Amino acid sequence: MTTISAIENKRPVFPFTAIVGQEEMKLALLLNVIDPKIGGVMIMGDRGTGKSTTVRALVDLLPEIQVVTNDPFNSDPSDPELMSNEVREMILQRKQIPVSTARISMVDLPLGATEDRVCGTIDIEKALTEGIKAFEPGLLAKANRGILYVDEVNLLDDHLVDVLLDAAASGWNTVEREGISISHPARFILIGSGNPEEGELRPQLLDRFGMHAKVGTVKDADLRVKIVEQRSSFDKDPKKFREAYKSAQEDLSVKILEARERLANIEISYDLRVKISQICAELDVDGLRGDIVTNRAAKAFAAFRNHEKVTPKDIFTVIPLCLRHRLRKDPLESIDSGLLVQEKFSQVFGYASAP
Template identity: 70%
Template structure:
């Protein structure tokens, strides 16, 4: 069934009109194809389109089918994405009413409390009436969508831990005074920040699947193009959206096809061994780096319509997956992305000349989608 892009009530800048920042766009698309990658941390200069790009991606995605009037966006057929009430209803043989809605895009404000994020239990009502009175939080609203935390490096570490735990497990559990309630909370976690304002602790940074670095565009011609396109959008959003409708639809259909094909994509064992060898040579702690790189490479192959991931797919994603997992030496000035690519080239037997190909290989969106404008 052909995917369609509906014109939003409030105009959102189209994803395919965003100039440059290919590393960020690729990381976001791969996480939408396979949310198990574990989210994206986007670090870069102010005013580089981080928020615009994330909102544009959420708007690009097709509507999802949910159980009507369910606060958790429960999936109508997948038990792993149903709330307990919906699961009980389905188990009883009843068919819940269904509805379609846009993929939720939830902004987490910096000043949010744990109750606002996780939800609260009305203890008094629970004790007096014997019912589990639960007020859902932002994690419930974000289920099956995107949860965006701007300036995540300024967020309380405890809250970041809560978000990462929910994103990893797919469930949010709230416990108060011996009463426990849980609900599905599967979302793509996207954090952004400016490194000048502080870094995340390594233990938390490691929990993000991918780490994209973006910089202000220096080419004056590209800067002028960005300003002109933004001006055109602000002047007449409807015409601007119509001009990009075909590109938006093509990219949306490509993402949907990749989601359906993902489980059938293969990755040769020798390539998996090489991925782990790179992680070992770089002294990456734990196995998250290995797992995420495997998943990202397969997601990229699915996005390009291939049934098997290649060494080139690994090369294009491995820096995104590993650069934030390297142990930092305060006296070392070598870029972590360069170190990852160098280790990759050594393990995969590529020449030194290939080390400069990272930027070109990461510019994957135009060639894959035929949509992004650079």
């Protein structure tokens, strides 16, 4: 399995394992890679805290996947839910499907993107003159089975955010124009980042992100010096710096792959599920997304830790990430740091301190 060297010929990427601190953000990203159904991550924090660097570093760790060759939607040759209608028709007609391997892609969504650029567009002229559905795929097609990253998501037009979240939730993107409708799979991990000083997302949009990670400026002087040294070393000789972390990168990549394979067999007891729902109810969390995401994240974390069953400690670690942005709050207050969620966890589970 080629995991690290495949992109050496492109712009060098800072190694994920070399990133100092910001454990909460790194954990949220890793859990979403292990189980994309968690629903993505919203990362909010100060300027210059490595949000974009960390997200782009994540791509280095992702495994290769099987895709239908030259398919614009990165269709899965074996899963009907992840293949385009054209590939499905080829299978029904028993045609030979060319298959190749490709790295999981990460697509950057620019702030000025139009809806046509995001969703794709239908060539009306070709449809009328030649009678065929000529579809020009957008960023959602390119992001299928990969990662869609939106930097400064809180500055993105609300309508576009709605489109992204709808596609992320349903796994499909539908483009309709002039009586012509085309659908294609759009299963991706949605990662948004932003600076709270530039405004928060609407609560109903925040709720659609599976997890919410907060990042802050490092206060420890020694740690700040280490971060500066790491960055200076990388800028001076990226190839040599990446080589020093090659083993750690490959180890983490294998760990992610094994966790993905182990995930389906992870158990979470009925008692723990009841307590998760009790915490959500007592915190007055609207809807059931909080319950569902916490269950999924706890199982993904257990898989990452090579456990067979979810433990209270697994839940304690992930539940602030899953619930903090779903709490009812005063409009003038910022999102809870997670302490309120952890306090409620201790009450429900009967712990005097962290497990």
